Amino acid sequence: MMTNHQMHSILTSWGAIKVEIAPEGVVRCRIPYLREIPKEPFSVVECGSDPYSCYVRSLFEGARPALPPVGMLGGTPFQTTVWKGLMAIPGGETRTYRELADQIGCARSVRAVANACGRNPAPLFVPCHRVIRTDGNPGGFSGGLAWKRLLLAAEQSNR
């Protein structure tokens, strides 16, 4: 089947972030997995000027850009519910896995909610990095914790 999807790539000192765009919006975002925090300080090396690339760059700058259009992400009904909940978290704010579970009406499903966060196909756009554990620890991130810490630090810095 023909994919009229468009690929955008944001080059950073930590690796290339790839964004896949369908006609309705972003459907996938790939972030290189980092086992630990790179010695190299993070920086954006090359970034397009389309709305999606700009959004990503802004995130790392600690800004709170409006979410660009998000397309069909697939997933089970439960996952869809969780991902919608994620997209409702404003930039610069965080929620605990529990708060997120409460908010979407699944108070007892905290563990399941966390799993759904981890399966989100478009991290950064579906801001799963804003969800942390109740005890203050960051929890997990599909691309490795280095990214989550970086993003949270950036968003915290500009308050």
Add this chain to the structure above:
DNA sequence: TGCAGTCTCGGCT
């Protein structure tokens, strides 16, 4: 630390 409670998902039978 450890562990039970809780719920979803994917793989197997």
Add this chain to the structure above:
DNA sequence: AGCCGAGACTGCA
């Protein structure tokens, strides 16, 4: 269709 194990979790002992 049913069973089972494994989670980006929590709260309590």
